[in-house]
Amino acid sequence: MQLALAEIRRRRGRWASITGAVAFIVFLVLVLAALADGLFIGSTGALRNSDADALVYSVDGRRSLVRSQLPLAMRADVAAVPGVADAGALGVLLATATSADEAIDIAVIGHLPGHPGEPTRRSSGRPLGSGERFVGLADESLRDEGVALGDSVLLTGSSQPIEVVGFVSDSQYLLADTLWVTLETWQALRSEVRPETIGRGDVVQAIPFTVTDGVTVATVGSAVDAALGNTETVTTDEAILSLPGVEQQASTFTAIIAVSFVVVAIVIALFFALITLEKRGQLAILKAIGSSNILLLRGVLLQALIATVAGYGLGFVLSRLLAFVLPAAVPVEFLPRTALTLFVATIVMGALGAVFSFRRIVRIDPASALGGEA
Amino acid sequence: MTAINVDDVTKIYGEGHTAVRALRDASLELRDNEFLALLGPSGSGKTTLLSVIGGLLAPTSGRVTIGDTALAGMSKKEQTRFRANRVGFVFQGFNLVPFLTARENMTVMGSISDAPRSEIEARADQLLDELGLTDRKNNLPEQLSGGERQRVAIGRALVTDPDLILVDEPTASLDTELGTQVVRLLATEIKTRGKAGIMVTHDLRMVEYTDRTVRILDGELLDEA
Numbered sequence: 001m002q003l004a005l006a007e008i009r010r011r012r013g014r015w016a017s018i019t020g021a022v023a024f025i026v027f028l029v030l031v032l033a034a035l036a037d038g039l040f041i042g043s044t045g046a047l048r049n050s051d052a053d054a055l056v057y058s059v060d061g062r063r064s065l066v067r068s069q070l071p072l073a074m075r076a077d078v079a080a081v082p083g084v085a086d087a088g089a090l091g092v093l094l095a096t097a098t099s100a101d102e103a104i105d106i107a108v109i110g111h112l113p114g115h116p117g118e119p120t121r122r123s124s125g126r127p128l129g130s131g132e133r134f135v136g137l138a139d140e141s142l143r144d145e146g147v148a149l150g151d152s153v154l155l156t157g158s159s160q161p162i163e164v165v166g167f168v169s170d171s172q173y174l175l176a177d178t179l180w181v182t183l184e185t186w187q188a189l190r191s192e193v194r195p196e197t198i199g200r201g202d203v204v205q206a207i208p209f210t211v212t213d214g215v216t217v218a219t220v221g222s223a224v225d226a227a228l229g230n231t232e233t234v235t236t237d238e239a240i241l242s243l244p245g246v247e248q249q250a251s252t253f254t255a256i257i258a259v260s261f262v263v264v265a266i267v268i269a270l271f272f273a274l275i276t277l278e279k280r281g282q283l284a285i286l287k288a289i290g291s292s293n294i295l296l297l298r299g300v301l302l303q304a305l306i307a308t309v310a311g312y313g314l315g316f317v318l319s320r321l322l323a324f325v326l327p328a329a330v331p332v333e334f335l336p337r338t339a340l341t342l343f344v345a346t347i348v349m350g351a352l353g354a355v356f357s358f359r360r361i362v363r364i365d366p367a368s369a370l371g372g373e374a
Numbered sequence: 375m376t377a378i379n380v381d382d383v384t385k386i387y388g389e390g391h392t393a394v395r396a397l398r399d400a401s402l403e404l405r406d407n408e409f410l411a412l413l414g415p416s417g418s419g420k421t422t423l424l425s426v427i428g429g430l431l432a433p434t435s436g437r438v439t440i441g442d443t444a445l446a447g448m449s450k451k452e453q454t455r456f457r458a459n460r461v462g463f464v465f466q467g468f469n470l471v472p473f474l475t476a477r478e479n480m481t482v483m484g485s486i487s488d489a490p491r492s493e494i495e496a497r498a499d500q501l502l503d504e505l506g507l508t509d510r511k512n513n514l515p516e517q518l519s520g521g522e523r524q525r526v527a528i529g530r531a532l533v534t535d536p537d538l539i540l541v542d543e544p545t546a547s548l549d550t551e552l553g554t555q556v557v558r559l560l561a562t563e564i565k566t567r568g569k570a571g572i573m574v575t576h577d578l579r580m581v582e583y584t585d586r587t588v589r590i591l592d593g594e595l596l597d598e599a
Contacts (some may be wrong), residue, residue: 001487002478003471010473010514285469288430289530290458290486292451364455367430369465370542373423 002184003286004299008306015307022264022311026221029260030319033130033338036253038331039175043249044150044240045139046109046173052088052116052208053217055231056224062161063234063242065092065173065205072202074228078209081227084218087209088115094157094176095193104145106155108136110186110204117208118178125149125166128182137180139317144328147175153179156312157193175241175331176283208236254267261349268304268353276300276357280364300354310348312343324343375557377537377570378404378427383436385422385593396422398593408573409564411581414590420574421542423590426542427572428461429453437485442536462531462569464560466543469513469527476526477502477511480533487534494533501529505559521552528560531567539564539571545580557583573586 008015036242041048047055056078061068073090079087091110096103123140138147142164147153150329152161162181167326171178181189183204211220221233234242241247282308283296316339326332380402387394396419405408414420417530425431426438429445430453432577438445448456456579457463470479480498502511505525515523525542541560545553557573561583564571573584581587589596 002482004472006478124518159379204392282468282471285465286471286486287454288428288457288465289463289483290454290456290461292458295486366454367425369463369469370425370428371466 001299001300003009003303007299007304007328015303018268018307019310019314022346022350023314025260025264025267026312026315026321026342027318028315029257029342030315030334030339031322032253032257032260033342034319034323034332034334035103035330036250036257036260037333038336038363039249039253040176040246041170041333042172042331043243043246044118044172045106045167045170046169046178047236047240047243048209048291049093049120049168049170050117050236051120051210052236054209054221054224054233054235055090055117055209055239056207056228057205058321059230059232063203063232066094068205069200069203070205070231071208072204074231075207077228078207078224081220081224083215083223083257084114084210085210085212087207088112088117089183089204090182090206091190091204091359092173093186093190093193093223093350095157095189096153099152102145103114103156104142105176106142106153106339107176107178108155108186108189109173109178109180110181110183110190111180117206119168119171121169121171123167123169125164128180130182132182133182133188134162135161135165135181136162137168137183138164139171139178140169141177141312143167143183153192154241155189158189159192160188171342174245196357235288261345264308264346265349265353268307268364269356270353271307272300272304272357273360274352276360281369283361283364284366284369287364288369289315293362297358299359300357302350304350304354305347308346311350312346375406375441376403376439377406377408378402378572379437379439380423380427381437381439382526383426385419385426385431386434399436399593400590400593402588402595404570404572406570407565407568408586409561409573409584411584411587412572412574413576413578413587414574415576417478418590420590423595424540424542424574424592425570427538428463429456444550448464455488457488457599458483459534460537462534462536462539463522464531464539464541464544464577465490466526466546469573470523472515472531473511475514475540476507476510476518476529479526480529483530483533489534497533497535498529502533504563504589505529515566521556523557524548525551528563531589533568535567537569538568541571541573543574543576545575550579553577553580554583571590575577 021275032128057068058070075089086213089112093108095108097106115128152163154161211217217235224233225231383400383482385397412420481495484494489512502508557580
């Protein structure tokens with residue numbers, strides 16, 4: 001241990017370079033992970049923070065809240081299926097609003113207050129009353145656009161402003177800020193903003209429902225599809241992954257992050273291979289005077305641990321500094337859970353990289369220390 | 375008391391046509407408090423003999439006993455413990471750990487041998503004093519002269535209080551004056567501690583500081599008064 005620590009202390013330049021290399025990769029990985037988390041959170045809040053266990057879509061809607069079309073009357077059919085505790089309704093209207101001369105994308109989500117599908121994280125203001133018209137709950141992200149409690153939001157193409165009576169957090173839909181209104185308001189806005197939908201009758205886009213205790217969501221979902229025909233029922237988790245791009249984004253980022261970790265292991269492995277080669281003579285001497293392989297390997301592991309912990313710390317600080325200069329529009333989320341997972345992964349990959357030099361160290365013949373061969 | 379007993383040791387490297395007989399039926403006895411010079415040209419087998427005695431190489435046949443410990447049949451692990459606790463090595467060149475100070479190059483034995491660290495540290499300070507290195511104890515090897523480095527190496531060999539000191543060409547990298555100084559110091563340290571020591575050398579001028587000289591040629595020991 002004394003040896004391993006003294007080597008780092010007295011060969012600072014070299015250990016700074018390996019720490020820097022690890023820090024750079026960790027920085028990259030943390031920023032990528034924050035982007036991935038940010039995208040995931042910003043895309044899925046509307047469904048993730050819903051109390052629904054499952055959603056019913058039309059089959060031709062292919063699990064898309066925007067494509068799916070179902071008659072509102074079906075809500076009663078869903079509620080009548082054994083195992084369904086309660087059913088709601090969801091409609092999405094992608095619109096724009098103007099605030100401070102800037103157009104903002106807003107997803108107006110119509111729902112039935114008090115029934116499945118409503119946002120669960122109210123942060124301020126009051127809840128919506130059933131059937132209440134032209135009032136809404138705004139996502140916290142709209143605050144950044146200058147919307148405050150009591151303000152009104154006017155959608156492009158609509159004559160009816162919507163008064164913000166409360167805020168909900170983490171309820172975004174596909175990175176758009178959301179405005180939660182009653183189904184009645186949503187229908188009125190839809191016919192103004194999308195006149196082509198007039199005359200289609202009472203159509204909603206999904207029917208979220210909760211199940212009673214003691215039944216599985218999948219079983220009830222199958223029962224719903226069997227009873228209604230021409231519907232596809234998916235659990236809320238499945239619905240989240242079926243949102244356009246969400247699963248693809250997650251797997252792309254996971255792949256990039258995994259490759260980066262392989263790079264961490266390779267960088268550490270190459271570094272130790274190099275210094276082991278360089279120290280061959282010195283290691284032979286140490287083995288000749290009685291150092292066991294275990295002692296030397298423990299030293300290498302300790303050094304790898306120090307390099308990766310220091311590299312992670314530096315990378316972590318750098319990634320947080322970057323967060324300060326990133327524009328608010330970039331969806332980054334630094335989650336403690338992600339940071340911890342990546343910390344453990346960095347340490348493990350560093351140790352794996354170090355293990356590669358073990359065989360080289362074990363093979364050094366202590367007898368080569370004599371006769372000036374070393 | 376007999377410190378080292380080498381009995382009929384043969385060491386063959388390789389097999390068949392390429393086999394090289396580095397030691398032929400070598401026998402040697404050394405008492406405590408005896409410093410022996412092993413004199414021979416390069417390739418004579420002197421390093422091989424030193425390696426066999428130091429538990430670095432297993433002989434092809436024959437027996438080596440250090441004190442009451444037979445080296446034959448030891449596992450690699452036992453050989454390592456044996457070297458850490460009972461043998462002090464001084465290598466050709468200087469071979470100090472470059473990023474440890476003079477004192478640390480000695481005290482590092484505290485994590486290698488089984489001796490308590492406090493004991494190693496006390497002995498290191500005493501040796502630094504005896505070897506005239508107290509002022510240089512916090513210097514790194516690159517800041518020390520050749521003679522000083524070899525004195526640190528001697529200190530490292532003695533700091534565990536081993537039974538046996540094995541020295542490989544200690545003057546190879548030193549000029550005559552420094553070489554003589556170092557060997558004289560080595561002889562004093564070995565004698566005052568009552569250790570058994572073997573020094574491999576091809577430098578005839580160094581043998582006057584030893585008790586006895588044994589010549590080695592083509593792997594055979596030729597005893598000499």
